[in-house]
Amino acid sequence: MTAAAAEVVAPAFQVVGGDPTDAELAALAVVISSLRRERGQLAAPENPRISGGWKSYWHIVRGPLFPGSNSWRATLRR
Numbered sequence: 220m221t222a223a224a225a226e227v228v229a230p231a232f233q234v235v236g237g238d239p240t241d242a243e244l245a246a247l248a249v250v251i252s253s254l255r256r257e258r259g260q261l262a263a264p265e266n267p268r269i270s271g272g273w274k275s276y277w278h279i280v281r282g283p284l285f286p287g288s289n290s291w292r293a294t295l296r297r
Contacts, residue, residue, distance in 0.1 A: 232251060
């Protein structure tokens, strides 16, 4: 075997349920390979899951801070 032939390639998909026929698996393989050719690679999710802590949901959606000496009152009145 040459070095190129020994390279391990990860599977494009994995069947986790059901009992697909060989024709269905072949059709899925064709669709996935055509999408990969169009894009160059499969795209990463656009909105990755945000973890807790400083990146939590509540820190992202909180309202803007108001400047001024009594700004905390304006924040509570919204």
